[in-house]
Amino acid sequence: MGNSNDHRISYFSEEAIQGISLPAKFTFPFYYEPHPLTKIAAAELQEYLVTHTGLAHDFGLDEKAGTGIGKMFGVLVIQDHAGKLGYLSAFSGKLAGTNDHVKFVPPVFDMLEEDSFFLKEQVVINSINSQIEAITNSEEYIQLQANLAQASTTSSQEIDTLKEELKHNKAHRKQLRESLITSLSQAEYTIAEAELIKQSLHDKHRLKVLTKTWATTLQALQTRVAAFQTTLETLKTERKEKSAALQQQLFDQYIFLNKAGKSKSVLDIFKLTPLGTPPSAAGECAIPKLLQYAFKNGYTPIAMAEFWWGASPKSEIRKHRHYYPACTGKCKPILAHMLEGMDVDDNPLLLNNATSHELDIVYEDESVIVVNKAAGLRSVPGVTIEDSVYSRLKSLMGGAEPYMVHRLDMDTSGLIVVAKSQAIHKHIQRQFLQRTVSKRYTALLSKVIETPSGEIDLPLCADLLNRPRQIVSFTAGKKSVTKWQVVERHAHTTKIHFWPLTGRTHQLRMHAAHELGLNAPIVGDDLYGTAAERMYLHAAYLEFTHPKSKEKMMFEVAESF
Incomplete structure (x- = not known):
């Protein structure tokens, strides 16, 4: 068990935490506002x-x-066996090529420990x-590959050239036969035809010899x-x-503890995922x-936070x-197991914060x-929350199906x-796919953008x-x-x-x-920036062609920020 002399614990000064209450529950790790204690830590x-x-x-x-390149660090506020408040520190992965740093907790398993099986196998x-x-x-392998590539190219060229020559010879013999058949006697033609056949056989022999010669060389x-x-494939298979x-x-070495002292291997944890x-x-x-270090040493986790x-x-x-x-x-x-039995903050993503918002319909026709x-x-409905534009429209439409064109x-x-209807949905969706729909968004960015306008071209994919x-x-x-354009600049936002x-x-x-984009997260963007009372992004303008009337439909709703 650990003790108050544990050099891994950094204790708070009484002055630093005076007046700060402990959180009622442990931090929900996947969506949180850092507790004041974790901010101090x-x-x-x-x-x-x-x-x-x-x-x-x-x-x-x-x-x-x-x-x-930067690194993710974490702090875990804990109470030691005497109830004294402090915090533990950790980094993700390795730091300067090693896991052994005095200030930080050790890994669950130190693969870099001297004479470890990992290092031996890595050798x-x-x-x-x-x-x-x-x-x-x-040099030999590279030269052989080059020789093979060159020989393959040269053989194809020479064979193709000869085939073209033989094709020309064949056409010439055909023309000759047509002219000789009318100008020679039967006996003379028979002799001439035999000579032409001999030439044909000679040409075929030339092609056969050239093809065989190159086949042998190749x-x-x-x-x-x-x-x-x-040899390379054998080595690669062995490496794999x-x-x-x-x-x-x-x-097999990664065994995780939880509050109750129950251990579970990483293989068992991921087996059902x-x-x-x-x-x-x-x-x-x-x-x-x-958490592993805290549970292993009998400390009580209070709150956590991670920063880059x-x-x-x-x-x-x-x-x-x-x-x-x-x-x-x-x-x-892993944390589903490690936090089992702990009183953890509710997942805010499972809370419906839109119950007080009325559905604002700005236009409707048939x-x-x-x-x-x-x-x-x-x-649209989520896994746990049904309330959505879709569900509200369906209710207003007496149970009829609303077809969501975009989200x-x-x-x-x-x-x-x-x-x-499906037909209307298909028509408008085609407009989106053909990019004939015009959309304009308004956003409030978290810093001053000096350049007046521009275009960002950054390819995106999911972080799996x-x-x-x-x-x-x-x-x-x-x-x-x-495409983007500055509307107005403020002291710290745009x-x-x-x-x-x-x-x-x-x-x-x-x-x-992204730093290759505007390098200024949208204010309130909790995924790519810093959370606020809301994310300041608004779809302000929408223009499309009406599927039936074929008229341009234009809608604009000003942002409320």
């Missing part, structure tokens, strides 16, 4: 990161370096990698290349098998490390010093309904068009281990383009118009927040 940890340069990790905060795998690299980059080169490739075995051995098996580095995030420290990654949205929830793909299954959706109201995020307000977040990916992402030229999930939110 995070501030102290950040000061430590600033002043302790001996960590030897490049966080990318030196603009001249440009090679570093073997690295040796295989070196062999693969040596073969791949060997076969010899292919055999030599194949010898290298067989050893890596899989090592991963399995690692997973859609993934079936743990993703790489499952259990290496800060919060599982912190350092340069932003190129794909996901992470800002220096900003707080973030625990990841869903890796941490959610074909369509246009709704000005309130922020906080879902477009807005729950926290986005503004215009949505809904069809009253942290849904519903999106990431920027220039390899797997779908084309996402947004009101802006967005015109999405594509319709990707969270497109405007990502293009606003």
Whole structure:
């Protein structure tokens, strides 16, 4: 069991926490506002990161370096055995290539410990990698591949050239036969025909010899290349098998505790998830490390928070010093076990905050309904909350089916068009697909944007281990383009118009927040920025062609911010 002399605990001073009440419940890890105690803990940890340069990790905060990358840190406020308040600190993954840092709790399993099976097996795998690299980059192998490619090209060219010549010869013999048959006697023609047949057979022989010669040459080169490739495939198979075995051995070491002292392996935890098996580095995030250490040493968890420290990654949205929830793909299954039996804050995403908002219908006819959706109201029913634009319209329509042509995020307000039949739905949806629908959004961004206007082209795809977040990916992402223009600037914010030229999930939110976009999250964006009373994004203008009248339908509802 732990004790008050545990050097991993940083105790609060009485002055720092005077007047601050303990939270009634433990933090819900996937959506939270940091408790004042965790803010104090995070501030102290950040000061430590600033002043302790001996960590030897490049966080990318030196603009001249440009090679570093930030890291997620976590704090866990705890009570020790005497009821004294302090906090534990952790980082996700490794820090400066090691897990051993005095200020921070150890990992659930230290794969980097001296003489560990992981390091020993890594030596073997690295040796295989070196062999693969040596073969791949060997001059003989590279030259053989080049020779084979050149021979293949030359053989095709020579054979094609000869075939073209033989084709010309055949046509010439045909013309000759046609002229000789009328100018020669039967005996003379028989002699001439025999000569033409001889020429034809000679041509076929030439093609056969050339083809066989090149086949022999190519076969010899292919055999030599194949010898290298067989060795490479053998090594790669061996590497794959050893890596899989090592991963399995690692997973066997990750055993997680909960409040009741019940342990569960990471393999058992992920067995019933859609993934079936743990993703790489499952259990290496800060919060599982912190809870594991607290439970192992008999400390009582009070509250948690995680923040990003350092340069932003190129794909996901992470800002220096900003707080973030625990990841869903890796941490959610693990924390479901670790938090079992604890009194945890309610999931705010399961609360319906839109009950007081009336459904604002701005237009309706026999074909369509246009709704000005309130922020906080879902477009369609969720897993646990039925209340939505869809369900309210269905009720108003006496149970008839409203056909949702498009959607807005729950926290986005503004215009949505809904069809009253499948045929109308198909017609308007085609307009969206053909990009003949005009949409304009208004947003309030979290900093001053000096440039008056521009266009953002950043491809987006889902963050598979942290849904519903999106990431920027220039390899797997779908084309996402947004035009924008500044409306007005304030002291610390900017009101802006967005015109999405594509319709990707969270497109405007990502293009606003990402450093390659405007690098200014939308005010109140709890996924890519900082939460507020609402997200300041509003679908202000919508224009489409009426499916029946063929008239342009234009709607505009000003934002309330």
